Amino acid sequence: MPFLTIAVVIILGLLAGSFLNVVIHRGPAMWGLVDDDRRRGDFMAPRSYCPACGARIKIPHLVPVAGFLIARGRCAACGAPISLRYPAVELMGGAAALGAWLLFGPTLAAAAAAVLLWMLIALAVIDLETGYLPDALTLPLALAGLAVNGLGAAFVDGQTALIGAVAGYAVFRAIAEAFYRLRGIEGLGLGDAKLLGALGAWLGWPALPPIVFIGAVAGLIGALIMRLAGVRMTAQTPLPFGPALALAGAIMLAATGLATP
Ligand SMILES: [Zn+2]
Structure with missing residues (x-):
């Protein structure tokens, strides 16, 4: 029953x-x-509460996406608007699961791919909201990538993964260092280097050049959109490169899935 399976995967x-x-x-x-x-x-x-008034969110309003629609995007107690980020992240979570299942079928690799995509969503949104890529997420993500590939379950062999993790971190750190020497400002954070190392652990060192290239292009497009949207940008504005790297990682994961027979 493919429809039933797809429904379960999306839910x-x-x-x-x-x-x-x-x-x-x-x-x-x-x-x-x-x-x-x-x-x-x-x-x-505690159970989910409204950030504005502290009231507990009613159970029906906690249902992914549908809850947001039932509540009409507002807190039932105080009427404060609920961030569109909630349904957007829920939809992305569903799309990630569906994408992993379509790419890798009913395999352990699909489950691993879904976990990677979910972590990338969390990292991208946290970076957008706070400017941080927390070690509490990037380091476990790197270890999980090494474990998944080291156990032979997934995308590349253990050695390619290990070299990817080390090279991703070291190369990005070197770029950040050179950037700092040239410009005298911290444009690229170590969080970005750890995320690239984690992507190397999951997808292997050969995936690193395309990830950096796609990430740079996506980052520039993102900066352009921010500028068009009226965000004031100077040479000192830190670029949230994390979301661009996360997107590049997701694209390369999809490329890996499409290349796998
Ligand atoms: Zn409220």
């Missing part, structure tokens, strides 16, 4: 997206990267 993805929203919202405060009372709590407790 699992939407639920994962719902959990990603909790990670994105509470993680940065949990890890001490931002100081914000409205982000209190950990990944398990």
Whole structure:
């Protein structure tokens, strides 16, 4: 029953997206990267509450995407608007699960690919919102990539993954260092280097040049869109390169899936 399978995969993805929203919202405060009372709590407790008034969100309003529509995008208690980020991340979570399943079929590689995509969504949105790519996510992601490939379950062999992790981190760090020497400002963060190392661990060192290239192009397009949207940009404005790298990683994962017979 392909329809039933696809429905289950999408529902699992939407639920994962719902959990990603909790990670994105509470993680940065949990890890001490931002100081914000409205982000209190950990990944398990307390139950979801309105960041504006603190009221508990009703159970029907917690249903992915549908809850947002039922609540008409507003808190039922105080009427404060709920960020579009919630349904958007839920939809991305569902799309990630569906994409992984379509690319890799009913395999362990598909489950691993879905986890990678979900982590990339969390990292991209956290970077956009806070400017950080937390070690609490990038380091486990790199280890998971090494484990998945080292156990022979997935995308490249263990050696290609290990070289990818080291080269991704080292090369990006060298670029950031050169950038700093030339411009005298920190344009690229170490979080970006750790994310590239993690992508190397998952997709292997041969994927690194296309990831950096696609990431750079996507980053420039992103900066252009921000500029057109009226965001003031100077040479000192830090570029959130994380979302561009995450997108590049997702594209290369899809390329890996399409190349796998
Ligand atoms: Zn409220």
